[in-house]
Amino acid sequence: MTVALPASLDRAFAVAAAELGFFSAARLFVRETHDALGDDGVEALRHDLGRRFPVLDALAARTLRGEPLAAPDPAAAREALTGLSRVLVAGVEADALDALGPLGDGVRGGILTHRSLAQLDWGRVVANLPDGWRPSPSTTFRSGAGARGRVELRLRRRGWGRARHARVPPRGGRRHAHAVPLPHRVGPPPRRHRGLPALARRGADLFLLGDGVMSPRALLPLILVVTLVAQAAAPRVRLLIVLSGAALSVLAAVATGIATAPQLLADVPYGVLVILVGLGLLAELMAEARVFGPLAVTAARLAEARPQRVRIAFALGMYAVSGLVNNLTALVLVLPVLLVLLRTGDPRPSTVRWTVGLLLVACNLGGAATPIGDFPAILLLSRGSMTFGAYLVRALPMTLLALGALFALVHFAVRPERGAPDDPLARRLSLAVVGALHRGVRPRRGPLIPSVVALVAMLAAWSFLPARWGVTPDLVCWFGVCGALLARGRQGERIVRTRFDAEPVLFLLALFVMVAAVRRAGVFEALSEWLLALPVSPRARLMAFLVCAGLLTGLFSAGPGMAALLDVAAALTRELPGPAVYVGLALSVCAGSSLFLTAATSGPLAQALVERAGLRDPEGNPVHFSFAGFIPVGLLSFTVIEGTALVWAALSTR
Secondary structure: OOOOOOOOHHHHHHHHHHHHOHHHHHHHHHHHHHHHHHHHHHHHHHHHHOOOOHHHHHHHHHHHOOOOOOOOOOHHHHHHOOOOOEEEEEOOOHHHHHHHOOOOOOOEEEEEEOOOOOOOOHHHHHHOOOOOEEEEEHHHHHHHOOOOOEEEEEEOOOOOOEEEEEEOOOOOOOOOOOOOOOHHHHOOOOOOOOOOOOOOOOOOOOOOOOOOOOOHHHHHHHHHHHHHHHHHHOHHHHHHHHHHHHHHHHHHHHHOOOOOHHHHHHOOOHHHHHHHHHHHHHHHHHHHOOOHHHHHHHHHHHOOOOHHHHHHHHHHHHHHHHOOOOHHHHHHHHHHHHHHHHHOOOOOHHHHHHHHHHHHHHHHHHHHHOOOOOHHHHHHHHOOOOOHHHHHHHHHHHHHHHHHHHHHHHHHHHOOOOOOOOOHHHHHHHHHHHHHHOOOOOOOHHHHHHHHHHHHHHHHHHHHOOHHHOOOHHHHHHHHHHHHHHHOOHHHHHHHHHOOOHHHHHHHHHHHHHHHHHHHOOHHHHHHHHHHOOOOOHHHHHHHHHHHHHHHHHHHOHHHHHHHHHHHHHHHOOOOOHHHHHHHHHHHHHHHHOOOOOOOOHHHHHHHHHHHHOOEOOOOOEOOOOHHHHHHHHHHHHHHHHHHHHHHHHHHOO
């Protein structure tokens, strides 16, 4: 009987062999194929992949002869390693390393890490190593050489093979620096700077801001708008653009007498930055606990690797995680598991587009569901616009409603997997590969317990501490995060020193300075008065404001949109309930963040990870996750979430 195997089987085997080794991957594929299809399936596997992968061909032939595929026997290897203090392994073979296990007291084990053309995640490989094994970069290979050093060359035959020893010569003498630098290190001589012509150097005063040329009310908003447009058009240098725009705003404010630099810096809501930095460090501590990877593997197993279920399971997981920690950290740790599922299957472009796209939208909705999930909600909490509990009980149900509506529309109307065949063997192998790649990844109790305790304590303090005590949300975050990091000692110190991300802090600091300059110029006050003077009902004004907020956020991203519009939203609370305005604004900002791939910070990161994975469709063509491909997902998500914001505004202003 002829058995048809999945077309993507060779790509799935390459994914597994890159991190497990050819023997371990072949043993896994032969075992799973035999359990699913019997000898006929193994014969078909040998026919399709045997010529390309000789190790798989040999193991398949052994299975067809009725010989068991037993794990390697580590007895010979342990005997050969007797008396050594350091063992360095070149190459990855998961079954052999797992069988060898810990090396014992006083013996250091290392695995030689190197650059590879294959899609190999060394972080995941190292996480699966037995206790006592550590990564060893290839640049330090000769560090153990000397009179007593040796290299063990193992020739594989049966089991572990024989060992041959070769002495490694020590390093030569140190290289001394040349007295005269070499030309290729110095480079060409610098060009001479041309001076200004004599006419330009005459003693004329430079006239920057003359009376009647441009009023401060027009100049400062112009700097803000030009800066936001420039940073959206050139995201690679967005931080430099925003910092330069902030410097120009301060210069213009000082030159026109609107405010001094200390006054503008005093207007910055530093509590937002404290909460942002604190939650980011707490997310890094939870990442050290390795809890996200096992959760993603569990979600894949519960979904049985079916595309529809995988999409829902991972989106729900990212929604829950993004409401508590930094969604960028969660995305970096969860998305690789999803990409392994896609790489070992037959991903169609529509499947990749809607699966990864809904994952990003779920990140945005999860961030808007709680007051600590994303910057807009954090800004509301730190400024005292809403309390923790008041925001949570209103925003959480509305974001869940929007997420459920998206699931229903994608499942029943879009149907990305329409016409795609369902192959049980492909799903079985995908789950087997995912499980094997994360076989040794277990949550670490050391960093997990203090991070969870600190998070629960902060949530309780934000919810139940009376406001009259003066304990602000940023102070609660400060104490909670410091307590969690102090509980880890050196590890906490290392996280603070090496994992602190200065980019969002500097970006928001510069943005707040520009917004403060525009506020002191009276622009927001004039805009609020114009909005309140419109000849429509207060509810209609609120809905028009929410639609504009969503569109502006889609163009300029969530941070600038929320920072610039919050003062206008405060003016609307004079005639409308505060929760109606602020929750509606947070939902509209979430809708705008989901409109384009570049509107949220997680979009470019997800695009880079997907492109790096090298996905291919059943015909072997590359599958991309691009800006244009995300537009259908963004338009549907924006419509649903913005509609949810308008429904909330209508219901809460009755």
